[in-house]
Amino acid sequence: MVRILLLYDSSGGLTARLADAVEAGIRDAGGECLRRTVETALPADLLACDGLVVGSPNWSGITGRLKAWFDASGDLWESGELAGLPAGAFTAGYSRSAGTEATLLQLLHLLLAHGMVVVGLPWSERMRRSGSYYGATAHGEVTPDDEAQARALGARVTAFARRLRAAPP
Numbered sequence: 001m002v003r004i005l006l007l008y009d010s011s012g013g014l015t016a017r018l019a020d021a022v023e024a025g026i027r028d029a030g031g032e033c034l035r036r037t038v039e040t041a042l043p044a045d046l047l048a049c050d051g052l053v054v055g056s057p058n059w060s061g062i063t064g065r066l067k068a069w070f071d072a073s074g075d076l077w078e079s080g081e082l083a084g085l086p087a088g089a090f091t092a093g094y095s096r097s098a099g100t101e102a103t104l105l106q107l108l109h110l111l112l113a114h115g116m117v118v119v120g121l122p123w124s125e126r127m128r129r130s131g132s133y134y135g136a137t138a139h140g141e142v143t144p145d146d147e148a149q150a151r152a153l154g155a156r157v158t159a160f161a162r163r164l165r166a167a168p169p
């Protein structure tokens with residue numbers, strides 16, 4: 001069974017609710033979910049996983065706490081140990097038009113810097129109401145469409161993790 005690290009920060013609970021849906025998607029796809037908040041996660045958790053889904057509140061970018069956590073994983077960046085693992089991103093904020101995609105791209109940048117293989121969301125009718133090519137989203141509340149997109153993201157990362165583990169590039 002592939003193990004996916006679900007790592008996120010959340011102060012008000014919105015990002016945590018999206019994480020619930022990501023976790024459900026990981027399980028849908030037959031994965032094991034290692035769920036950690038930024039307070040409890042260790043860089044070693046990354047090494048124990050076949051893939052990663054990371055989420056941050058949209059605080060005009062990711063939160064300082066999450067950036068500090070990634071800064072502390074710099075050794076793994078240098079050694080390239082995460083290279084080739086699939087990973088996806090999600091974010092929650094107040095407004096649809098106040099930096100959502102910029103925050104997702106900041107998360108994707110961190111994943112790419114580790115050499116990870118970015119898994120986004122493909123176009124669907126649902127994306128007119130929620131989500132982005134760059135990942136799953138919520139704005140002010142978590143709607144059923146938000147949950148469905150986050151769940152799809154968790155399932156996609158898990159499916160890619162299984163394939164990549166079976167046949168590494």
Ligand SMILES: Cc1cc2nc3c(=O)[nH]c(=O)nc-3n(C[C@H](O)[C@H](O)[C@H](O)COP(=O)(O)O)c2cc1C
Nearest residue numbers: 010011012013014015057058059060093094095098
């Ligand atoms: C310092 C700070 C900056 C924020 N910046 C933005 C922003 O640029 N765009 C936005 O839509 N919401 C912004 N928000 C609102 C948060 O994204 C919102 O509270 C969200 O629910 C946070 O996720 P959480 O409930 O998981 O903590 C900001 C909140 C704080 C505290």
